[in-house]
Amino acid sequence: MSGNIQKPKPLKVFGRSHYACTRCKVSKIKCSGERPACANCKSINKGDACVYPTKDRKIVIMESDLNKLHDRVEYLESIIASSNPSHTTEPERAPLNTTTVGTSASHSYPSMSTIGSTKKIPVSGNVINGIELVNFYAPEFDDYDLQYNLLLACQNKLPERTYALNLVNKVYFTYNQEFYLLAIQEFLDLTNDIYALFDGLQQEQQQQTSGQPQTHQNSEPPLRSITQISLCYFFILIAFGEQLLNVKTDENKYPGMEYYLLAEHLFRLTRSDLDITFMQSSLLLGLYSVNLARYNIAYNYLGIAARSAVAQGYHRQRDIPGNKSPEEYRELRIFAERSKRLWWTIFVIDSLWAAKTENFQYTDTDVDLPTENTFDLGDSFDGTILETNVHLTKYVTKFVRLIYGPNIRTFSVNYINTNQFNQKLLLKNILTSSSDLIKNFEFPLLSKFRGIDYVNDGSRMLANLLLRYHQLNILLTKPLLSLATDPSSSELLENYHDIEATIAKGMFVSCSTIDIVARLYTCQKIFVLGYWDSHHLFSSLMMLIIAGLRGKVYPQVNKAIALLKYLAGMGNINANTYVKKLNDISYELQCSGIAFKLDLSVTVDTIDFDKNDYYKNPPSTKPQSNYLFEARTAVPYLPEAYADTIEGINTFLSSSHGISINDKSRDFYMSIINHIQGWEN
Numbered sequence: 001m002s003g004n005i006q007k008p009k010p011l012k013v014f015g016r017s018h019y020a021c022t023r024c025k026v027s028k029i030k031c032s033g034e035r036p037a038c039a040n041c042k043s044i045n046k047g048d049a050c051v052y053p054t055k056d057r058k059i060v061i062m063e064s065d066l067n068k069l070h071d072r073v074e075y076l077e078s079i080i081a082s083s084n085p086s087h088t089t090e091p092e093r094a095p096l097n098t099t100t101v102g103t104s105a106s107h108s109y110p111s112m113s114t115i116g117s118t119k120k121i122p123v124s125g126n127v128i129n130g131i132e133l134v135n136f137y138a139p140e141f142d143d144y145d146l147q148y149n150l151l152l153a154c155q156n157k158l159p160e161r162t163y164a165l166n167l168v169n170k171v172y173f174t175y176n177q178e179f180y181l182l183a184i185q186e187f188l189d190l191t192n193d194i195y196a197l198f199d200g201l202q203q204e205q206q207q208q209t210s211g212q213p214q215t216h217q218n219s220e221p222p223l224r225s226i227t228q229i230s231l232c233y234f235f236i237l238i239a240f241g242e243q244l245l246n247v248k249t250d251e252n253k254y255p256g257m258e259y260y261l262l263a264e265h266l267f268r269l270t271r272s273d274l275d276i277t278f279m280q281s282s283l284l285l286g287l288y289s290v291n292l293a294r295y296n297i298a299y300n301y302l303g304i305a306a307r308s309a310v311a312q313g314y315h316r317q318r319d320i321p322g323n324k325s326p327e328e329y330r331e332l333r334i335f336a337e338r339s340k341r342l343w344w345t346i347f348v349i350d351s352l353w354a355a356k357t358e359n360f361q362y363t364d365t366d367v368d369l370p371t372e373n374t375f376d377l378g379d380s381f382d383g384t385i386l387e388t389n390v391h392l393t394k395y396v397t398k399f400v401r402l403i404y405g406p407n408i409r410t411f412s413v414n415y416i417n418t419n420q421f422n423q424k425l426l427l428k429n430i431l432t433s434s435s436d437l438i439k440n441f442e443f444p445l446l447s448k449f450r451g452i453d454y455v456n457d458g459s460r461m462l463a464n465l466l467l468r469y470h471q472l473n474i475l476l477t478k479p480l481l482s483l484a485t486d487p488s489s490s491e492l493l494e495n496y497h498d499i500e501a502t503i504a505k506g507m508f509v510s511c512s513t514i515d516i517v518a519r520l521y522t523c524q525k526i527f528v529l530g531y532w533d534s535h536h537l538f539s540s541l542m543m544l545i546i547a548g549l550r551g552k553v554y555p556q557v558n559k560a561i562a563l564l565k566y567l568a569g570m571g572n573i574n575a576n577t578y579v580k581k582l583n584d585i586s587y588e589l590q591c592s593g594i595a596f597k598l599d600l601s602v603t604v605d606t607i608d609f610d611k612n613d614y615y616k617n618p619p620s621t622k623p624q625s626n627y628l629f630e631a632r633t634a635v636p637y638l639p640e641a642y643a644d645t646i647e648g649i650n651t652f653l654s655s656s657h658g659i660s661i662n663d664k665s666r667d668f669y670m671s672i673i674n675h676i677q678g679w680e681n
Contacts, residue, residue, distance in 0.1 A: 167241025477506025
């Protein structure tokens with residue numbers, strides 16, 4: 001049987017003698033069938049793109065030729081069996097090359113050992129170490145080797161178990177009472193299964209390397225399905241946990257980046273089962289992307305989470321049928337509670353990030369609020385803060401749309417579109433929104449947190465709520481700074497006192513925002529690499545800089561500059577951008593000849609941060625009059641210690657203070673206001 005056997009010629013071939021290449025088939029033109037490239041492809045210099053589809057044709061051969069082929073196969077199998085007696089003749093896949101996922105940056109964190117790399121993955125069917133690999137063999141993927149390479153990359157990037165659990169605990173204790181991003185017990189079960197999967201994989205690889213016979217555990221039932229989404233969820237959680245470590249890294253390194261990039265590869269939009277893990281993974285990918293200053297990517301991920309939740313009907317109330325057994329009823333209540341928490345988490349995060357675009361409205365939902373009709377999942381989750389964030393967010397989406405949205409158009413074709421009408425409508429919307437916010441949110445909702453320390457309770461969830469509320473006030477106030485100074489709009493300022501008080505309140509919350517972030521810094525609760533802490537600082541600082549142009553200088557200006565420089569020095573990408581913008585503003589101020597200057601030399605070491613506990617026993621404050629815009633009493637949770645920051649702010653618009661209001665100074669003032677405001681729109 002030695003020697004070469006010629007390929008038998010078929011007696012008859014069914015079908016065409018040759019098939020058209022893919023380009024000719026798509027173009028519906030006759031293909032010459034030449035190899036390696038047809039005449040049509042060569043004529044347009046596309047010979048390298050000429051590909052012929054592989055199709056199995058039906059042929060007729062002699063029985064003797066078929067018997068010869070069988071004899072040849074048996075002979076070759078006997079040779080293989082005699083040369084490798086200790087190995088089975090089970091066919092294996094071709095070796096796979098190791099796929100590197102991530103960046104060239106590596107970390108030097110302690111206890112971060114990884115499992116060694118391998119050259120191929122020995123598997124038996126669709127089960128490894130008793131764990132079923134469902135999504136690695138999904139029908140929409142023809143290239144299974146890609147899925148094996150992703151599994152191999154996960155093995156190579158897998159951190160030590162204790163280190164991974166510490167990172168996840170960091171995420172859990174930071175956000176567990178504010179958002180529903182993690183069900184800790186389910187994640188612990190998932191972690192055990194993931195490490196069992198890769199422990200078994202490593203054991204099989206070691207057995208293959210040492211020449212020992214492989215022991216399979218196919219007879220045991222799978223522990224659970226390990227999908228690409230569950231692996232994505234695992235890696236993005238530990239990536240986000242590394243960000244929360246607040247460690248300073250080298251210029252070319254970033255905490256959690258290798259895990260984040262791997263999670264991006266594992267996240268699949270073609271997944272048809274849009275479950276809770278899928279949406280939580282999308283949220284975490286978006287939150288991590290925000291901290292990388294990848295704003296468009298964050299829009300995409302958060303939008304995926306929001307649309308997926310709506311597609312599954314999480315925003316609507318669902319009735320549980322009465323014919324269910326007690327166990328089925330309990331499972332449905334658990335799912336309803338989880339989906340409710342997740343929906344309001346998505347609603348808050350997506351609305352805060354995409355507030356200036358079209359998003360979901362509070363009135364589009366009828367699902368229970370976080371504290372309504374609750375079901376105890378045994379995780380000590382308190383929905384009070386989440387529900388307060390929901391109420392704040394519904395005003396964010398409403399007010400920002402009124403003030404920053406294109407509100408000039410109606411369904412009628414005869415709408416009014418003049419500058420005077422638009423400015424008057426804008427002014428009306430700002431003052432009405434400020435009044436609604438005080439009456440419907442500040443006093444009924446924020447007043448219940450009076451006397452609660454927002455730092456020493458072990459979490460910063462209340463501080464985050466206050467910062468978001470202050471940011472909304474800043475967004476309401478910003479357009480007034482240019483509108484009130486524009487000489488063309490002077491005849492529109494009918495209620496001048498309300499405008500003064502609204503601007504005063506904007507400066508008031510800007511100062512308190514900087515003080516809150518400063519206290520988070522002194523208590524070591526600031527998110528060093530986070531987007532929102534740096535953004536809140538920068539937004540508040542811009543308001544105070546505009547006040548400084550008119551002669552009102554606040555001590556919080558230097559605090560904010562020092563904190564932004566500190567965050568930038570620690571590797572905060574967004575803070576780095578803001579510091580560059582501060583340099584631009586400082587240069588413009590120097591060229592303008594205005595007395596107000598920015599001291600960019602200040603650092604956190606030269607600033608005397610006030611460490612007094614302002615919030616421990618704040619004085620009781622009540623409205624002193626029926627005037628709702630009174631800045632001293634409009635924010636009931638703030639202590640009297642902040643009152644001195646607004647002394648004299650009622651003269652902010654007066655021409656007798658600050659720079660004189662002539663045409664030249666007004667033009668510069670308006671240009672720098674528009675310049676600053678344009679950075680956040």
